[in-house]
Amino acid sequence: QQQVKQSPQSLIVQKGGISIINCAYENTAFDYFPWYQQFPGKGPALLIAIRPDVSEKKEGRFTISFNKSAKQFSLHIMDSQPGDSATYFCAASYSFASGGSYIPTFGRGTSLIVHP
Amino acid sequence: DADVTQTPRNRITKTGKRIMLECSQTKGHDRMYWYRQDPGLGLRLIYYSFDVKDINKGEISDGYSVSRQAQAKFSLSLESAIPNQTALYFCATSDYTSGAYKGTQYFGPGTRLTVL
Numbered sequence: 001q002q003q004v005k006q007s008p009q010s011l012i013v014q015k016g017g018i019s020i021i022n023c024a025y026e027n028t029a030f031d032y033f034p035w036y037q038q039f040p041g042k043g044p045a046l047l048i049a050i051r052p053d054v055s056e057k058k059e060g061r062f063t064i065s066f067n068k069s070a071k072q073f074s075l076h077i078m079d080s081q082p083g084d085s086a087t088y089f090c091a092a093s094y095s096f097a098s099g100g101s102y103i104p105t106f107g108r109g110t111s112l113i114v115h116p
Numbered sequence: 117d118a119d120v121t122q123t124p125r126n127r128i129t130k131t132g133k134r135i136m137l138e139c140s141q142t143k144g145h146d147r148m149y150w151y152r153q154d155p156g157l158g159l160r161l162i163y164y165s166f167d168v169k170d171i172n173k174g175e176i177s178d179g180y181s182v183s184r185q186a187q188a189k190f191s192l193s194l195e196s197a198i199p200n201q202t203a204l205y206f207c208a209t210s211d212y213t214s215g216a217y218k219g220t221q222y223f224g225p226g227t228r229l230t231v232l
Contacts, residue, residue, distance in 0.1 A: 009156060032219060043120070043206050043223030044159070089158060093219040102210070102219030103149075108158035 003027055004092050006107025013114050019077035021110045023090035026071065030092035033066065034104065035075050038087040047088070048075070080114045087111050119143045120224035122207050128230045129197050137192045137227050139207030146212055148190040149221065150174075150182060153204040162205075165190055166212075197231040204228050 005024045013019045023033075034049035050057045050064040050073065057064045063076040077084055091104035120141045129135050139148065150162040161174030163182040171182060179201060181193045194201055207224040 006158075034220065036221075041225070043208070043225050044221070045223065046220055049220075095218070102212075103161065103164065104219055104221060106159040108156060 003105045004090060004107045006090050006110060008110060009108065010111045011113070013080045013112065015080065015082060015114055015116050017080050017114075019075075019080045019084065019112055019114070021075045021088055021090070021112070022072065023074065023092075023107050024070075024072045025092045025105075027092070027094070027105075028071070029094045030105075031094045032092070032102075032104075033064070033073050034091050034093075035062075035064065036089040036091065036106075038089065038109075040086075044087075044089055077112075080112075082114045082116050085112055085114050120207060120209055120222055122205075122224040122227050124227060125225065126228045128232065130232050131198055133197050133231075135194045135197055135229070137205055137207075137229070139190045139192070139224055141188050141207075141209045141222075141224075143209055143211070143222060144187075145209035145222070146187065147210045148184065149208040149210070150180075150190070150192045151206045151208060151223075152176065153206060153226075159206070162192065194229075194231075197229075199231045202229060202231045 035047045036044035037047040038044040048059050048062050050066050052068050061078045066073045088110045090107040093104040123138045149164040151159045160176050165171050165184045168184050183191050205227045208221040212218050
């Protein structure tokens with residue numbers, strides 16, 4: 001059972017363009033939605049995260065948009081750069097207060113290539 | 117993340133062999149995890165440990181075992197390796213006690229395992 005569905009599996013964007021990666025979740029108990037960035041030969045690292053009490057969070061060129069009613073969230077990378085080429089994972093987790101353990105459920109990942 | 121180290125970084129082994137992957141961390145985190153990454157399947161949780169005396173199975177624990185030798189060390193064993201265990205393996209930690217979100221995962225650099 002795939003609790004977090006991520007699309008597309010791969011994405012090619014030209015330098016300066018906008019990269020958009022989408023995720024959908026099923027468990028309404030999820031209360032934390034992070035995105036991880038993984039460069040080749042490295043482990044994933046936290047990029048940006050959002051809680052469901054806000055609809056958008058922006059950090060530099062990276063923005064998370066969150067739609068609680070649709071149970072969807074997305075990562076937007078503005079002015080995409082070749083250095084953004086990496087695999088991106090969305091994830092969702094929930095706290096003990098909601099019956100969870102904070103352990104994230106990951107999407108299957110999106111391989112982003114930004115051409116110069 | 118240099119605070120989470122994994123050895124070996126690459127390993128080629130034969131079907132039926134026993135192999136151990138090791139993880140050490142200097143972050144002082146209490147929680148440690150083992151994930152497996154396969155193309156198109158994302159990150160799947162194998163085992164996790166909330167402290168030295170606590171070991172839990174994850175989504176795909178069959179064929180694997182773990183040992184938490186100390187707060188800083190968590191090893192993953194394949195008792196009898198098979199080709200479909202060929203994958204990229206990541207160790208991760210999380211900190212339950214700090215002010216940061218308790219579910220944030222800090223990944224090691226990974227071990228690429230090939231079973232022939």
